Amino acid sequence: MTASRRLLPWLLLTPALLIFAGLTLYPLGRTLALSLFATDYGFENAKFVGLENFQELWDSRFFRQAVTNTVVFTVVATVLEVAAGLGLALLLNRAFPGRTLVMTLLLAPFVLSTMVVTAIWRAWFHFDLGFLNNLLRAVGLPGVPWLFDPNLALWSIVLVDLWQTAPFAFLIIFAGLRLIPQDVYEAARVDGAGPWRRFRDMTLPLLAPYLFVAALLRSVDSFKLFDKVYAMTGGGPGQATETVSMFVYRQGFRFFDIGLASAAAVVMIVVAGLLAVVYAASLLKGAGR
């Protein structure tokens, strides 16, 4: 192989690598560097403080709470959304009258903008006038303090997220389900496998890559949770729904404490990286099997 032929792939890759470096590596490197400075904007007049910003984050009850909220939300929302997506996919994989209508209604929340979704749910969650509490009161149950009980607020936002984005998980899983050849099931039926056995030993393993992709995409999105919290609770009550994204935004764009915001962003990248490692390990394990 000639030298020019060996270099050709690199030459072809160069534009993509340059774009990647400019749009991903440079901001990452800059964020990492800024996290070591006390600065109200960029590097002008910035003072090197080493790891002080990280120490401050460690000492901050608000940041610790934000990390906890973010991780809890990511795990719970992802699991529920993938489970709901799977359930809906199995349900809608069977023919029944009105299936098209049900599917259309099911997908509607996913096409709405998050601001519209939050406006709808804020009205539904209203303690005195909201649709949900009116429904509960109509059957003799007491109203629920959806958004103002610190023990409930995060779960209320999980519920909104589930309503809006479970259809996304459903779409991925439903596509996977439609690709499973029906003759496999017919063979299993001939061999005497019941519905549960077919689901456990055939459907689930064959759907695993789709479930994995749905979980990956939903967890990445959930980890960045910002808009729903911003619009529905502002991070409250107290710090009950504050997420790391909100913490970074407030430090960076409300207070212009760019050093601290960058340090929080670095922590966010590290936690997200750990999540990615878990996924990558699962993926490689699956590929090796």
Place this chain on the structure above:
Amino acid sequence: MRTIGKALGAVLMLAGLSLPAVAQDRLVIAGRDAGFAPALAKMVELYQAKNPSVKIERLELGGGPLYERLAVGAREKTAATDVAMLDDIWAPEFMARGWLTDLGTVGGLPGEFVKSAMDVSRHDGKLYAAPFVGNIAMFAYRKDLLAKHGFERPKTWSDVVKAAQVIQDKEQGVSGLVFRGIKGNPIVTSFLPVLWAHGGDVVSADGKAVLDTPAAEKALTQFLSFKALAPKGVETYNATELRDAIQQGRAAIAVEMWSSWAGTLDGSASKVAGQVEVVASPGEVKGPAPMLGAWLLAIPADSPNKARAADFIRFVTSPENQKLIALETGNPPTLTALFNDKDLVAKYRWYPAQLEALNVAQARPRISQWARVETILGDYLQLALIGQLQPKQALTEANAQIARALSR
């Protein structure tokens, strides 16, 4: 590399925002949304009719996004805004950092404005902004309900609690009082009149954090007692919920009633038209300290159209247009004479009381770090409101955080 870095930073931070304006006969006006937007929209419409050749772009933003746009624009010198609507609490930062144009260099500003609103528009003796909306935190109560249960206008916050308790106990479906409990600016602005009435403060005149005092603790304890008298879920209440609770007759007293919200109290949407009295906040240990919340118009230092911007600001703050804005949109004026204008008083019966309140109004601390201080205080107030911190602990921790913010 440095240039590329700055450019990239600017692009990322200003994603979605306008590109720098080109110097020509045009105006980019960045203003608030919600109740303030119709006032600016009306002025743009009238100014455009008078000046058809000027290309005017009006942006309508929420409080937070507006601050971010203006602050990022000033730091990056984007020259993207010609007229900026500023909350008076942002003004110290913008003026001290040299982000605004001295109005004296672009023809000045005629008119006799309310003194407290004028004071917050000046820095080092120079006028950097024009008072646009004479907003002030008032206090509102149902005079029919208070009279029914033998109460007069509450003079102190203790009187407020007593009246609210009786009304809550005796009037089915009516909460004693209502306030804004959502964290951040809303809960802070609900709390400050109570704090000041008790003789406490957040930041001293010499810029020190002074929140961990017995006076502040008494004020917070009293403020927290309001929760039992308020509608359930008050922790999530903002302006809309507060206004609805009063207008629909679901609450008897509003701890704060901003004058720009009060315009619809006697309107057709109100179930209690004519029954709500709007007055200055009560006192306690000290006399009333109504809080100023004026909105200002200013010209960013990097505006490429300063002369045109100054002309627009003079147009908006002229007596006839201030009156028009008040009549048509309910935004209170800032020119002293208008508070006794017969047409305006006929429509807004509380205007004379509002002028009295404006004349003794207290501005929030004139420090450039107020946005951060307010957020810290709002966070801790809410932790106390939901019972996760005791008043003393909340104030001590907030004070330490505020001291740190002030030292940066």
